[in-house]
Amino acid sequence: MDPIAYFPGCSLKDSARPFELSALAVMEALGLPLIELPRWTCCGTVASLATDDLMHHVSSARNLVRTQETGGKELVALCSMCFNTLKQVAARVNGDVDARDKVNAFMDEEEDYEGGIDVLHLLELLRDRVGWDAVEERVNRPLFDVPVSAYYGCTLVRPKGVGIDGSDAPSVLGGLLEALGASVIATPFDTECCGSYQIVDRRDLAMDRALRIVVAAKTRGAEVIVTSCPLCQHNLEQAVGEFGEEALNGAAPAVVYFTELMAIAFGLEQVEVPARLQPVLDAHRLGATEGAT
Amino acid sequence: MSDEPATTRIFIMGKAYDVPAGVTIMDAMEYAGYRFVRGAGCRSGFCGACGTVYRKEGDYRLEFALACQEMVEDGIHLTQLPFTPAPREDYVLEDLDPTENVLLQHYPELARCVACNTCTKACPQDLEVMDYIQAALRGDLARVVELSFDCIQCGLCAMRCPADIKHYHMAQMARRLYGVSASPAPGHLAERLQEMEAGRYEDELDALVAASTEELKARYAERDIEKSSEESA
């Protein structure tokens, strides 16, 4: 398959490096390499929702120009918040010619954005272009029914028209986890907000939300929680760190990016296994049946 | 044919003056009677003191330059920005850990960047300012250093930024931090320092200190001077 331009976003180059590294490795393994968009700019999450605001769309629109410059028609984001923001901006400048003209006039040092670039999330690409069968084929260390909570968060599945799956009963992460051989744990908090940016100045709010999500997963038997967003990852990890075993009634589920789990299932040695996941893997391999390839 | 030098009409802070054509903004302002007690320095395009905002006749855009470098044009409207009151963070260089998001810690407003590129358009040195702000936001210290290297701290970027980012202070911190933590130590410097600490130059220095004024003058007159490239050719 032809390589596709991908948008890392600020955190993936720094605090969320494991997300990017594992994603690049698994996509290479699947034969659909991701090429970093040159000279990308911060998407400016969360998308501005005001009708008259174009300034806060400029940063995302610039990335659409960069995509256009590569000759491609698609941009894949790994981070759900980046995906959501880029897609909302793309919807505006693709569909509203006036808005597009204004943004182009402002960004006079760039070539004009012509419209027509589609923004995708990596999970969409996996589901719709690679397919779960192909993912399953690539697995050479199935996850031995490790119970994994499929945590979606909000920006991946909302608002309507932007989300890659319905927010009532999304199935994309479930499809992925089954292909990897994991056992999917559903909780009523799968699409509940982790507290998002409230972590900055209202940490109490974010911890309240994040803890509920972790507890909901734990009480239903999850040993792992997968995320698709560096902010969800951060908030859930903080909740695990802050509340510990007593509040959680035992060892906390390991919170990891979905691509990190994929890398393990694919047996990609070059991708580092997150330390918190090792005990879970060890526990399950102890009881592993013979004949697993 | 007139022997009078050509003049050009310019507007300084809204007031019209006729000044000689083909001179710099700084020269033109001084010709018009302005005295630079602030906002002038090297007069060679290096110190960043003489930031100028101007507009060409018939154009709606504001443009930015250094007064000592930019030539006047007929109908130019200009003003000086001799100082940008952007705060500089206090830090102890040795205490900074370059592996953390240090730049964001000291300049959190970096996260407010909307990538409007106004800073880049304001830069008289043609630097890719927005790009280095974006690099700082993602923790790429080396890239900040690379792109901001020729910054002369004129402050025009910070004046124009809608997010109130202090580009040049942040970049200076980045360059200092990089110098201390990441750029390779010059080997010859380390060697020389060792020699000095081992006392190699002590005798010579003692002799100089003990010498009389006449001796020093004589030594100075007879010192080795490195030949210029023309002489040695």
Next chain:
Amino acid sequence: MTRRKDVRTERLRERVEELSGENVFACYQCGMCSAACPLTEQMDRLPSQVIRDLQRDDPSVLESNAMWVCASCFACEARCPKGVDLAKLMEALRLLRLRRALDWLSVDELPQERIRELPQIALVASFRKKTG
């Protein structure tokens, strides 16, 4: 003496509708948004009460903390049976203050130790929603 800017309260509903593109009278107060919202515990009024205040043109809604506790998760938008995008209304209420240069969050008062632990995404998002 610095001239202080205040949040303007006149023509509240009209200005919110302009900024958001939403019709507040489409809401029939079913309360689904409040039921869906994950952060109501810390709000001094519920999302459905916020939109009721707007219907009544009650400026006291500007004193509410609801729009600042809001995490822009779009759960309200997903649930509304009348298709009212409450997330956009919350944004409009925030902007009425932010566009008067009255930031809700003070960027330079954030302690360095706090910033050290935070991923960039958190700072970018919170500054977008709580600073002008």
